Amino acid sequence: MVPTTYYLILSAILFALGVIGVLVRRNVLIIFMSVEMMLNAVNLTFAALSKHFLSLNGQVFMLMAMVVAAAEVAVGLAIVMTVVRHRDTTNIEDVNLLKG
Amino acid sequence: MFEYAWLMLAFPALGTLIIALFGTRLGKRVVGVLAPAMVALSFGVAVWLFVTLLGLPAEERSHEVTLWQWMATGSFKVDVALLIDQLSITMALVVTGVGFLIHVYSVGYMHDDARFPRFFAFLNFFILMMLTLVLANNYLLLYVGWEGVGLASYLLIGFWFEKPSAADAGKKAFLVNRIGDFGLALAIMFIWTGLGSLQFTQVFSRAPEVWGAGNATVKIVTMLLLLAATGKSAQLPLYVWLPDAMEGPTPVSALIHAATMVTAGVYMTARSAVLFGLAPTSAMWVAVIGAVTALYAASIALTQVDLKRILAYSTISQLGYMFLAVGVGAYASGIFHLATHAFFKALLFLAAGSVMHGLHGELDIRKMGNLRAKMPTTYWTFLVGAAALAGIPLLSGFFSKDEILWYAWQKSPVLWLIGLTTAALTAIYSFRAVFVPFWGQERDKKLHHHAHESPKAMTVPLVILAIGAALAGYIGLPRLSLIEHWLEPVFHGSETAAAVAGSAEAAATAAHSPIEWVLLGVSALVALGGAYLAYRAYVVNTDWPKRVRESLGWFARLVENKYYVDEAYTAIIVQPLKDIAGWFARTVDQRGIDGAVNGVASVTGWVGAQARKLQTGLVGLYALSILFGAVALLAWLVVR
Numbered sequence: 031m032v033p034t035t036y037y038l039i040l041s042a043i044l045f046a047l048g049v050i051g052v053l054v055r056r057n058v059l060i061i062f063m064s065v066e067m068m069l070n071a072v073n074l075t076f077a078a079l080s081k082h083f084l085s086l087n088g089q090v091f092m093l094m095a096m097v098v099a100a101a102e103v104a105v106g107l108a109i110v111m112t113v114v115r116h117r118d119t120t121n122i123e124d125v126n127l128l129k130g
Numbered sequence: 131m132f133e134y135a136w137l138m139l140a141f142p143a144l145g146t147l148i149i150a151l152f153g154t155r156l157g158k159r160v161v162g163v164l165a166p167a168m169v170a171l172s173f174g175v176a177v178w179l180f181v182t183l184l185g186l187p188a189e190e191r192s193h194e195v196t197l198w199q200w201m202a203t204g205s206f207k208v209d210v211a212l213l214i215d216q217l218s219i220t221m222a223l224v225v226t227g228v229g230f231l232i233h234v235y236s237v238g239y240m241h242d243d244a245r246f247p248r249f250f251a252f253l254n255f256f257i258l259m260m261l262t263l264v265l266a267n268n269y270l271l272l273y274v275g276w277e278g279v280g281l282a283s284y285l286l287i288g289f290w291f292e293k294p295s296a297a298d299a300g301k302k303a304f305l306v307n308r309i310g311d312f313g314l315a316l317a318i319m320f321i322w323t324g325l326g327s328l329q330f331t332q333v334f335s336r337a338p339e340v341w342g343a344g345n346a347t348v349k350i351v352t353m354l355l356l357l358a359a360t361g362k363s364a365q366l367p368l369y370v371w372l373p374d375a376m377e378g379p380t381p382v383s384a385l386i387h388a389a390t391m392v393t394a395g396v397y398m399t400a401r402s403a404v405l406f407g408l409a410p411t412s413a414m415w416v417a418v419i420g421a422v423t424a425l426y427a428a429s430i431a432l433t434q435v436d437l438k439r440i441l442a443y444s445t446i447s448q449l450g451y452m453f454l455a456v457g458v459g460a461y462a463s464g465i466f467h468l469a470t471h472a473f474f475k476a477l478l479f480l481a482a483g484s485v486m487h488g489l490h491g492e493l494d495i496r497k498m499g500n501l502r503a504k505m506p507t508t509y510w511t512f513l514v515g516a517a518a519l520a521g522i523p524l525l526s527g528f529f530s531k532d533e534i535l536w537y538a539w540q541k542s543p544v545l546w547l548i549g550l551t552t553a554a555l556t557a558i559y560s561f562r563a564v565f566v567p568f569w570g571q572e573r574d575k576k577l578h579h580h581a582h583e584s585p586k587a588m589t590v591p592l593v594i595l596a597i598g599a600a601l602a603g604y605i606g607l608p609r610l611s612l613i614e615h616w617l618e619p620v621f622h623g624s625e626t627a628a629a630v631a632g633s634a635e636a637a638a639t640a641a642h643s644p645i646e647w648v649l650l651g652v653s654a655l656v657a658l659g660g661a662y663l664a665y666r667a668y669v670v671n672t673d674w675p676k677r678v679r680e681s682l683g684w685f686a687r688l689v690e691n692k693y694y695v696d697e698a699y700t701a702i703i704v705q706p707l708k709d710i711a712g713w714f715a716r717t718v719d720q721r722g723i724d725g726a727v728n729g730v731a732s733v734t735g736w737v738g739a740q741a742r743k744l745q746t747g748l749v750g751l752y753a754l755s756i757l758f759g760a761v762a763l764l765a766w767l768v769v770r
Contacts, residue, residue: 049757052750052753053750053753053754053757054750060750119759122747122749123747123749126747126748128745128747129745129746130749
């Protein structure tokens with residue numbers, strides 16, 4: 031049986047990858063995907079700990095997070111579509127109308 | 131019976147509302163009937179109440195009618211209530227009676243004015259407020275009327291506001307009156323804190339017990355009331371607004387600035403007789419101010435060339451007589467003179483208005499002359515009014531003025547002498563106002579050529595008022611003194627108050643003696659002598675006044691320029707105030723207040739300018755700061 035620690039290390043690596051992706055990439059879709067990766071890394075932690083403590087709370091919370099993520103994707107992609115239509119770009123640096 | 135007294139106020143209130151709201155749509159004909167009709171109905175109610183009062187025994191002639199409770203906070207309670215007694219009904223009769231005739235006259239006088247309905251809305255409003263003033267049963271409601279007539283006066287003086295002089299005169303009247311109103315407001319507060327009530331009956335029954343004789347509070351209160359009265363009744367030192375108030379339409383001068391509003395101060399002083407009885411010093415001040423004002427204003431009236439201004443100064447002088455009367459405790463005589471003065475001075479003003487009407491607004495008497503040929507009705511009525519004013523025997527002014535002089539003699543022969551000198555001057559200037567415009571040759575041919583008699587709507591009120599001016603004196607014949615017996619119960623309290631104050635002669639007792647007849651003869655001689663002098667000076671020997679003027683030198687110039695009082699007030703009070711206001715506007719307002727507001731705005735702007743630098747537009751940077759924030763938060767949670 032795989033120890034819980036492994037799951038946690040994997041999820042930490044996934045989360046760190048997500049963070050780096052958000053920070054360094056310019057393409058808005060890649061950033062989006064990185065954010066999803068961070069979310070799922072956390073979901074993995076929930077699932078692992080749920081198993082570890084023999085409690086269903088973690089799993090329920092994970093399902094909840096997935097539903098929220100689905101909703102977020104719908105809204106986020108809609109925004110990305112609009113930006114592309116108006117500015118014909120997916121580069122996040124080019125969308126800076128509110129720059130101070 | 132008395133519960134219907136509110137109708138007296140309701141009619142002019144209704145008239146004001148209807149004319150103010152629908153006046154322009156109703157048209158001149160309807161407004162011209164409606165406005166006088168409302169005052170006539172009010173007069174009818176007043177007559178009805180008067181007759182009812184006459185039918186009652188003397189001690190039952192005071193009735194209070196509570197309409198509704200006005201305000202009640204804690205122990206402070208004030209009702210909207212009317213006091214119907216001999217004094218208030220006399221005032222109401224004068225206000226509505228003379229007011230009605232002036233309304234009728236105005237229909238003719240203002241006929242070509244574009245703002246005809248507005249004029250009558252204001253006029254009806256004035257009647258409403260004046261009745262509130264005289265019928266109020268407490269000081270606070272009196273104050274409402276007091277301010278209301280001030281407002282009406284302001285609106286009507288500045289009725290032709292396109293003329294800068296009229297607009298300025300309105301402002302001047304209002305501002306000078308504020309000084310007096312301030313005195314009244316303070317007096318009311320003192321009365322409330324001292325006596326716990328503002329209702330006349332309670333104030334006057336409690337005052338002698340609570341304040342007693344020589345109390346400092348009652349002295350302050352009466353001096354403040356005197357200040358209020360000098361403002362409203364145009365006495366020294368606050369008289370300056372009245373001559374300028376002549377910028378208003380002539381019926382306004384007749385109604386507000388001669389017959390009714392300016393007598394409010396006399397009424398209020400007479401109403402507060404008990405308080406003045408407790409403070410003999412203040413009463414003496416009233417008498418002295420009255421006497422000095424009477425002489426002072428009469429001397430100015432002698433030198434003026436503007437017909438309405440002569441009458442204005444004459445009004446100030448006559449009001450001085452009334453103050454003299456109430457000051458020496460002859461309250462009934464003061465009110466008597468008030469009533470007769472209302473008749474003959476309204477008449478004189480309306481006749482002057484008729485002259486203006488016939489001469490296209492000319493008022494300089496030096497340009498008139500021989501007008502009696504062209505305007506006989508105006509001439510005869512003016513003559514009656516002037517003779518009554520001068521105190522020619524058997525006309526109304528003679529009886530009332532003589533009575534005042536008689537009481538003044540009992541108090542102090544000095545006051546009597548001032549009064550008598552004033553009477554002589556009065557006779558001279560009133561006949562000067564008759565002889566110069568109406569007799570002699572026409573001085574301005576063109577003006578004289580166009581002169582014409584006024585329409586019936588104007589001459590009929592003149593004739594009625596002339597009859598009143600001639601006969602009103604017979605209600606107060608010496609010895610018979612109907613009006614004195616009628617008013618006596620109202621002022622009864624002041625005598626007991628004076629007894630508390632310990633001055634035996636404060637209440638003028640009508641001690642008849644042969645001296646009364648001697649003084650009567652002297653004042654009759656003075657009046658006739660003055661009239662004869664005026665005849666010699668202005669008809670027979672017309673360069674005589676010029677020589678007198680030259681021989682007097684600087685004094686004549688001083689009087690002609692109204693003792694430079696207006697100039698002095700401007701230099702001492704108005705100009706410094708303007709300078710201070712200018713300094714405040716430039717320094718405190720523009721730099722201080724505007725500076726504070728602009729300062730707040732620029733600080734906010736600066737903070738914003740710094741804060742906007744955070745919004746770099748680099749999404750990566752935002753994400754990084756979120757990360758750092760999250761890490762810092764976690765670190766804090768772990769380390770804690």
